[in-house]
Amino acid sequence: MFGLPDITILVFGAVTLIAIAALVYWGITFKGHD
């Protein structure tokens, strides 16, 4: 896909999606304190 080996798409795609999922989880669960 996109002229790249599958492993490149898979590895970068997985890491980026995990990072985004983790940051969405942080946003949903963050209560903060002031």
Add this chain to the structure above:
Amino acid sequence: MADFITIAVVSLYFIAMLGIGFWASKKIKSTEDYLVAGRSLGFWMFILLMIGTVCSGMSLLGVSGLGYKMGWPTMWEQVFVPLSIAFCIIFFGVKLHNVAKTAGYVTVQDYLAHRYESPTALRTLAAVAGIIVSLIYLVGQYTAIAIVLIWLFQIPLWLALLIATVVTMVYTAIGGLYAVAWASLIQSIILIVGVLVMAPIIIFYAGGFTHVNEYIASVNPALAMPWMPSGAFAIPYIFSFAILLMVGLACAPHVINNVLAIKDVKYFKWAPLVAFLIYFIAMFLLKFTGFAGLAMVKEGVFTLPNVPNAGDFVILYGIQYALPIIALWAIFAVIVLAAVMSTTDRLMLTIGAMFSWDIYKKVLKPDADDKTVLLLSKIVVVLSAFGTMLLAISPPEMLASLIWMGIGVMLATFAVPLLAGLYWRGATREGALAAMSLGLISSLVIGFLNYFKTVAMGIQFATIPLHFSFYAFVIAILAMIIVSLLTKKTAEKVLNETQTGWYFSK
């Protein structure tokens, strides 16, 4: 000499930055206003300040330059650098902001002095180490200014440096963090919009996303893989690279101090995701212009100058080819200048804060009045600007490497005392002093041995499998654990005041 339009566009940008400085100077009533903008930064101001601080000028030219040299394995940089903003907010920002508001911290050294009950020793060490690494980083920033202004105006290096330094120094010195934050707002918008518009055009002219990938893979299959088979950007190196960028940049003094200036902690809810997405998309495209440049050079579309850092010129030449309109080059020059200045201004201010607040006010002359501290901050901003500019006029050969070295030294020096201080109630003053001093010294030593390809104690430092800073980081961790276990614990009252423990916020 450059044409009238180019001079006009760049001059307009400089005038706008100076205007922000004069406007911001009216808001400065105290040192707290000057150094943390009265803790008044809103959501977007904070996000764009963080992006502007992290994205340096050399990262703008260097990102595509590294992509040109080593292809897809270097794309990890575009994942980890945006994550450094998220790491800074989540692991440092929430807790530091909450404690800082009640304790009145102005710099992160205030926190270290409080948490480790070390108002003099650790504060001084942290401030001196912070000033050293910030100066190293600041000298490195000038490379990008020089490359762009010389390319655009064909003016001598000293003049290019002088113009950019004077403008940045003036608005930073008079307007403090208010000016830096407002300038960063404009600079980051210019940077992001500029990259989002120009990078796709270059990629399009190179034949598009798929063609570029196929072409660089035909040149060398490793360039399209997620890692190199050995050496730099092999899997172990990428692991240490992740720590270097995510943690090292997050705890850099000029980055972490921004979390003290936010108005409301609730902004930390979505700031990590929003900052990551914006910066990731822009930097991904920028890196890909490096790949596109490689394809165009190999296809003979244009040639790069015959200099050691030819890769750093790839985006400039790509723009000249894809956008043969001189006025657009001027706009690109402004984009690079925006990236450089958004980091250099924050570095200058951080150096000013560490000297005037941490060393002068808190250690040398505690009875100094606010007016004197404020004046001293401005003087140090001016001195650091001109001092580093003079170093950059006759740059050491390793100038470009200094930025990478600077981040490595920041990681080894600050990450362990900060993380252990915030999350481990067993971390002691002596542990922090040992971790910080050993981290600083070992990272400088291993960094230089690595740079000069030294062979010592049977180790070939040129070919160590991990980034040099990782070894110093491990030394700092061991020093913190061993020394803390052997020394007197911090008072429970202080640990409670500084919200120390395994949680983000109470």
